[in-house]
Amino acid sequence: MSAPLLDVRHLHKSFGGARGLIRTARRAQVVTDVSFTIGRGETYGLVGESGSGKSTIGRTILRLLEPDSGEVRFDGEDIVGLSRSDLRRLRRRVQIIFQDPFSSLDPRVRVGEVLAEPIRLHRLRASGDVTARVDELLQTVGLAPHHKDRYPHEFSGGQRQRIAIARALAVEPDLIVCDEAVSALDVSIQAQVLNLLARLRDDLGVSYLFISHDMSVVRHISNRVGVLYAGRIVETGPAEEVFARPRHPYTRMLLAATPSLGRPRRTRADDITGAPPSPYERAPGCAFASRCSFATETCRAETPPLDTFTDGAHEAACWHAEALAAEPSEETTGPVEPEMSPAFRRRMALLREA
Ligand SMILES: Nc1ncnc2c1ncn2[C@@H]1O[C@H](COP(=O)(O)OP(=O)(O)OP(=O)(O)O)[C@@H](O)[C@H]1O
Ligand code: SF4
Ligand SMILES: [Mg+2]
Structure with missing residues (x-):
């Protein structure tokens, strides 16, 4: 297999405070141990709630922000240590x-x-x-x-x-970071621009890091997807696989709240309870535990690592992902054959036409 165009490894980024000097100064831990790759001509979708760290990752890849640690290899070269002229x-x-x-x-x-x-x-x-x-x-x-x-x-x-x-x-x-690039457009224009981006990828071989809070948009354009929660990738894999068989309770919750992707919608986005933990107070354990109905003592004590599922391409960071997969929750799992909202029906029709 050829080397990926972009290879992000163990990226960490925090803001504020004064590291090392003033111990009491508060820092916001915004991106924690994020790793992913993007192949040539591939679209990697990064999806998550507002404040989850999507733009911070995008900007760090361009070195508009300096990472605390980690590697960002572009075409084999680690860009974190590049000089100004090499950055140009x-x-x-x-x-x-x-x-x-x-x-x-x-x-x-x-x-x-x-x-x-x-x-x-x-x-x-x-x-x-x-x-x-x-x-x-x-x-x-x-x-x-x-x-x-x-x-x-x-x-x-x-x-x-x-x-x-x-x-x-x-x-x-070779790579375009699209940061909420279609979010401000109305649905028909959104479809046209998404199709344009997909055509350019196919014709020119350009790759995308496609950042969005909109699951349906990410699903449409992405080959692979990463679900970001409180600065960590909690689930990643081929887009169709992740959306059809979500393993992480957070991904399931996002899908259930997305009228376009869940089966008949049980919850609205506004109904999602709780909020992500503060980036200033990262507690031990799974960051999603305070919102997760499956949380156990283990979840609150130890951070779950990204674990691979059977085919090796689909990973989720949840202590109980295997058990949850074996006992699918009727609310949020199963093949995605959505009862579509009128807006989504229109979007899908436009996407198919274009
Ligand atoms: N320069 C900064 N200084 C301090 N905190 C920052 C800075 N930039 C971002 N943050 C914080 O980092 C967190 C992640 O921000 P980021 O913009 O990456 O989120 P996002 O996932 O892109 O959100 P949105 O969907 O709203 O664009 C937020 O809590 C934000 O307040
Ligand atoms: S590790 Fe535990 S708290 Fe975290 S998502 Fe999985 S079940 Fe929920
Ligand atoms: Mg953003």
């Missing part, structure tokens, strides 16, 4: 797309220049060929060459996200 080289190969492209597009710069600038900066085309490349990029994302004369505010939200994608593609990256 990396920044071309790893791009990021945010939820709100408007705030990342300079309103005074025409779209043609937004796309031309990185091409010139990285000397990716001879000066006489830059305009042709800009036209090509616009067409790749479903816009027209004449759009290059417009300013960002003259586009709709979906079109602006297409421009953000074109800008990311301008530097011919």
Whole structure:
């Protein structure tokens, strides 16, 4: 098997306080021992509640944040120790797309220049060929060459996200971190942008770290998925496998609260009881124990490691995952054949059409 494009190992990240100097200063432990890989042309979906650490992981991979410890190997090279000039080289190969492209597009710069600038900066085309490349990029994302004369505010939200994608593609990256990239779009536009991203992955071989709190979006685009809870990956595996046979009670709870993915929805997202533990007070044991109806003394005393299931690709960090799998809970398990909400029906129809 070829080496993964991205190989994240034992990543830890905390914020605040003053480590080592002032013992009483409080630090927030936001990412704990996170490991995952992304292959070439693969999409890894990272899903979890607000505050679970998804964006922190995305930003640390780009070295917009410095990790406390761990390795981030990109194409075999550990980027954690890279110098500034080597980082510049990396920044071309790893791009990021945010939820709100408007705030990342300079309103005074025409779209043609937004796309031309990185091409010139990285000397990716001879000066006489830059305009042709800009036209090509616009067409790749479903816009027209004449759009290059417009300013960002003259586009709709979906079109602006297409421009953000074109800008990311301008530097011919290998990996794009999509941080809630479709969350602000309405459902039909969301479907179009998701399909565009999937097509680019298939046509260009680009890989994605796809970050979202939306289980249905992650399921649609991801080859493999990681479920993040309080800064730890608690379940990971092939997307279809994780969504069809969730092993961790947290994944089950998320699915049960997702009208699009659970069977007939028993709980609404608002009905999920409890809250994740504070990142300032990480207690021993399973972080999910205070919300878990299966919690035992062992769960409260010791943190469960990620354990592999039969086929080796599906892992969950739960002391009782095997037992729970053997005795499926009627509420949340079983093949996913959802009783779909009207909004989800519409989304799935759009996704199939496109
Ligand atoms: N610079 C910072 N300083 C202190 N705490 C931070 C900082 N950045 C993030 N955090 C904290 O880290 C935790 C994780 O934040 P993060 O933005 O990674 O979550 P997220 O999963 O992306 O959430 P959302 O779905 O809301 O975007 C939160 O508790 C947040 O308050
Ligand atoms: S380890 Fe225990 S508390 Fe944690 S998810 Fe599993 S059963 Fe629940
Ligand atoms: Mg975030």
